[in-house]
Amino acid sequence: MTDYSKSIADRLTKLAAAESSGMVPITGTPAGAIHLRNGAVVYAESSRTPGPAGVPPQAGAPPQAGAPPQAGVPPQAELDSALGIGESTIDAALDLLSSRSACSRFRALTMTSAEPAALSISVAELLAEVNRRRRLLTQLAGIMPDSALTRTPVLEAHRVQVSALDWALLIRIRTGSTPRDLAWELGRSVFRTTVDAHRLVNLGLLTAAPPSGTRTPALTGSSGRATPGDDGAVSFLKALPDEKGTSVMSKVIKTAPQRRAGA
């Protein structure tokens, strides 16, 4: 973790401990804000990541949840809203915490709405998820959100099957398109688009060149470009924290009765 991101993380941790409500403005590139309610993160926005689809970004006003779900009825809209806002919030937090941006003065707000926020995630859980995503990014063989992608002119495979989403991504690639550009165009998270682009590189449909002037892991390709099959598949198991790390699900696991010693 860089000094910059550590300072943002430290500030958030202190605000969470004080159960603060308000907004932490982040200045620099990217600029953004992290919104808190009673110490929990309810929304985050970055100037370099798309917001949730269909929810216009409103500084200081995190999205609200709709009516509370009724027991036994799958709250589809609730789920979609929570997933959309959750992904865009974590995507923004990853961007803000991976940059050289810094916190500005915290703006405390008095909660005027009794309506629950659509998202409520503890600072510890948010930081754990951001760190898990960082570990995943290190597995992507140099494909970063700002890597330039190019469609492979000649396919090695006789034929390849892609999903509708893969196809939507492939047809939007122009000279120098990056996962971040495509994420904005598709209204998806930058992190998710980067992982999807990596999979398409491994399928031999794309090649990726590292972004200039950025800190990227060493590329494994002899040409200095990420090429299909350079690194194999992503492993989500490898991205889990070690035994000393904080798991996103630690709260749930601790509630399970009679944990086996050493498990």
Next chain:
Amino acid sequence: MLLSAADTVLTPVTTIDGFLLACLIDPSTGMILASAPGLGETNLPVAAAGATDVAYVLSMMSAKIAANEELDDVIVTFSNHLHLIRPLKRDQAQPALLLVILDRRRASLAMARREVRDFCASVS
């Protein structure tokens, strides 16, 4: 659990015989979206990451085989547990993967598979 509002979605699968644990996972990012912990001692993050890895590898295999087929489900059989993994056929922009872990001694695989399939159809 990141999105506690989404946990109620999983209530129907908690009634499956032998239920130990269930979660919804974003297959693109590996993030756990919702969870329903039962009485089991399974390490949920590890099980979810493993299920995501399985789905990822199978998606790569399916892409390379190019048989114009989609993954229906995966059944992993351990000596004491069953792991059922099934993609929810949702909006492509918001895909999700369901993982249900059952006690093998108390579960009926055929019934559980049917109930998981029906649940996935109801939330897709």
